[in-house]
Amino acid sequence: MIQIDDQIISLEVLREEFICNLSACKGACCIHGDSGAPLEKQEMAIINEEYSNIRPYLRKEGIEAIETQGTSVKDKDGDWVTPLRDGEECAFTVFEKDGTAKCGIELAWQDGATSFRKPISCHLYPIRTKKYPTFEAVNYERWAICSDACTLGKELKVPIYKFLKEPLIRKYGSEWYCVLESAVSKLAKMEQPEQ
Numbered sequence: 001m002i003q004i005d006d007q008i009i010s011l012e013v014l015r016e017e018f019i020c021n022l023s024a025c026k027g028a029c030c031i032h033g034d035s036g037a038p039l040e041k042q043e044m045a046i047i048n049e050e051y052s053n054i055r056p057y058l059r060k061e062g063i064e065a066i067e068t069q070g071t072s073v074k075d076k077d078g079d080w081v082t083p084l085r086d087g088e089e090c091a092f093t094v095f096e097k098d099g100t101a102k103c104g105i106e107l108a109w110q111d112g113a114t115s116f117r118k119p120i121s122c123h124l125y126p127i128r129t130k131k132y133p134t135f136e137a138v139n140y141e142r143w144a145i146c147s148d149a150c151t152l153g154k155e156l157k158v159p160i161y162k163f164l165k166e167p168l169i170r171k172y173g174s175e176w177y178c179v180l181e182s183a184v185s186k187l188a189k190m191e192q193p194e195q
Contacts, residue, residue, distance in 0.1 A: 006132030012140040024148035027101030035075035036082030065091035123167035
C-alpha cells in the first residue's frame, strides 16, 4: 500500500491491469449487483437538482422507479445509492439497440444538458473507496463480470490507475495524481532486481 494525503491506495490499483471492454460486457455493472451506485452526499443533492435535465434521457421504467423511490435511496447496509428498477438495473440505465447498458446521466452530460457527468463511484469503477475515521481506502474491486476488461488490460498492459486517470483526477485532483505517478515510479525502482 501507499499513502497520499488521507488516502491509502492498494498496490493492486497500481499493478493490476484493466480496460473496460463495453463491447464484451454490454455494461453489466449497470445491471448486476444488489444495490445501486454508491453516492457521495453532495452528489445526492446534485442529481436531485439536475433530475429535470436528466429525465428526458431516461426510459419510462427508470423514470417510474425514480419518481416512486426518489433520486437516491438507502440500501440494506445504510449507504446512499441510486435507486434500482424492480430490484434489477440502476434506474438511470438506458439501453442501446444491441442491449448495451449506458448511463442516462452521462448521456445528458455528453449533450450538455447537465454539468454532472455521473456518480464518481461509477466513473472510478473498478476502484472502490471507503472512508474510515482517519483515512480513506482506495481498493480494486474484483468482479467476474469484468473478466473481459482484465483480459484487455493485460493485452494492452494498462494498469488500473492509468486507465482511471481522469476519474482519479476528478476525485482527488491533478496534483494528487502526479504524486501517485511519482510513487509508482519510485516503487518500480525499488522493486527492480540489483544488477
